Amino acid sequence: MDPVNVREFEALARERLDPVHYDYFAGAAQDEITVRANESAFVRLALVPRVLRGAAAPALDVTLLGADASMPIVLSPTAFHRLAHPDAERATARAAAAAGTIMIAAMLSTVAIEDIAAEAGKVAADPTLWFQLYVQPDLGFTEAIVRRAEAAGCRALVVTVDSPALGRHERNDRNAFHDLPAGMRCENLRELRGGEPGSVRQVVLSPEISWRHLDRLREITPLPIVLKGALHPLDARLAVERGIDALLVSNHGGRQLDTMPATIDQLPFVAEAVEGRVPLLLDGGVRRGTDVVKALALGARAVAVGRPVLWGLAADGEAGVTRVLEMLRAETAHTLTLCGCDGPSAVTRDLVREVRCCH
Numbered sequence: 022m023d024p025v026n027v028r029e030f031e032a033l034a035r036e037r038l039d040p041v042h043y044d045y046f047a048g049a050a051q052d053e054i055t056v057r058a059n060e061s062a063f064v065r066l067a068l069v070p071r072v073l074r075g076a077a078a079p080a081l082d083v084t085l086l087g088a089d090a091s092m093p094i095v096l097s098p099t100a101f102h103r104l105a106h107p108d109a110e111r112a113t114a115r116a117a118a119a120a121g122t123i124m125i126a127a128m129l130s131t132v133a134i135e136d137i138a139a140e141a142g143k144v145a146a147d148p149t150l151w152f153q154l155y156v157q158p159d160l161g162f163t164e165a166i167v168r169r170a171e172a173a174g175c176r177a178l179v180v181t182v183d184s185p186a187l188g189r190h191e192r193n194d195r196n197a198f199h200d201l202p203a204g205m206r207c208e209n210l211r212e213l214r215g216g217e218p219g220s221v222r223q224v225v226l227s228p229e230i231s232w233r234h235l236d237r238l239r240e241i242t243p244l245p246i247v248l249k250g251a252l253h254p255l256d257a258r259l260a261v262e263r264g265i266d267a268l269l270v271s272n273h274g275g276r277q278l279d280t281m282p283a284t285i286d287q288l289p290f291v292a293e294a295v296e297g298r299v300p301l302l303l304d305g306g307v308r309r310g311t312d313v314v315k316a317l318a319l320g321a322r323a324v325a326v327g328r329p330v331l332w333g334l335a336a337d338g339e340a341g342v343t344r345v346l347e348m349l350r351a352e353t354a355h356t357l358t359l360c361g362c363d364g365p366s367a368v369t370r371d372l373v374r375e376v377r378c379c380h
């Protein structure tokens with residue numbers, strides 16, 4: 022049966038994936054409290070629509086750091102797409118470009134950033150790619166990978182800062198899944214020194230990464246910098262003071278520190294801290310158009326989706342990712358119409374209210 026929503030795509034992906042790889046994608050840190058919270062927090066928020074506004078049919082397009090996106094939904098960076106489908110990030114890039122939205126390509130992709138960009142360029146004249154970076158203590162490598170992203174045409178750097186160490190995933194421990202299968206590698210890591218070229222084991226997630234490294238990135242690249250994973254309002258304020266261009270409010274899909282708050286619960290605190298000085302994006306648990314509109318109401322300019330894209334990819338390659346993105350687009354348009362809004366910018370805080378019990 023054809024999936025009719027993102028959750029049904031997950032069920033189909035689960036049937037098609039090696040169970041060890043399904044666990045890697047679906048799993049999260051320790052008791053997996055945060056990953057569940059991301060979704061359930063949306064359930065605790067109710068939409069209170071406006072009526073009789075005579076609103077036009079909604080236009081979904083938004084501008085993010087100077088780039089136009091056809092909807093307020095972009096692709097979160099996720100590693101290792103080849104575990105989901107042999108076409109890997111190539112398929113994802115084509116689907117995102119055809120949908121007219123932004124793909125944040127992961128540093129730990131199984132296709133090189135140059136090839137991802139070439140693939141996106143086959144289906145859209147002016148696709149937008151952003152590049153996600155784990156700053157490496159090997160600053161020579163960090164600078165080289167930034168140069169590669171620039172040369173490939175990436176238009177922003179998304180620096181993940183929630184990973185001073187790798188989250189403990191007990192599913193991966195149980196499955197003894199700690200490396201990519203033979204023949205698969207991280208194609209952007211060829212120049213990282215030490216160990217086998219392209220091996221994920223070369224990546225260093227270091228607690229020594231600090232604001233100094235962000236300042237250094239600012240010096241070496243003209244690309245806008247998006248900070249991914251700063252949830253504390255004081256860090257959000259520091260980011261603005263240090264010239265960061267946007268924040269992606271994220272708890273890494275619950276995969277790093279377990280028991281972090283759901284991102285949709287934390288968004289209002291971050292929004293209050295930045296006072297509209299930089300655009301906010303949010304990821305974590307977005308599975309429905311209603312979730313998208315709730316995030317817009319609480320201060321996000323756009324949302325990003327991680328696992329939904331992987332479910333589409335695993336279920337049916339490029340066509341599956343396309344279907345997932347189009348489902349979310351249609352649901353968002355429908356929700357906006359039902360709320361009396363003619364587009365993302367018409368969504369206001371008063372459309373959302375917290376409810377005590379689950380629906």
Ligand SMILES: Cc1cc2nc3c(=O)[nH]c(=O)nc-3n(C[C@H](O)[C@H](O)[C@H](O)COP(=O)(O)O)c2cc1C
Nearest residue numbers: 046097098099100181273274304305306326327328
């Ligand atoms: C399988 C998987 C791999 C991920 N890999 C990365 C990564 O390499 N870099 C990164 O910054 N975030 C990574 N993330 C986190 C996502 O960017 C995103 O924050 C998260 O998936 C959003 O939650 P959602 O899956 O509920 O949409 C990964 C998430 C998943 C599920």
Ligand SMILES: CCCCCCC(=O)C(=O)O
Nearest residue numbers: 100129187221224273276
């Ligand atoms: C040692 C690097 C592993 C990073 C895994 C990618 C990621 O961010 C995630 O799975 O989440």
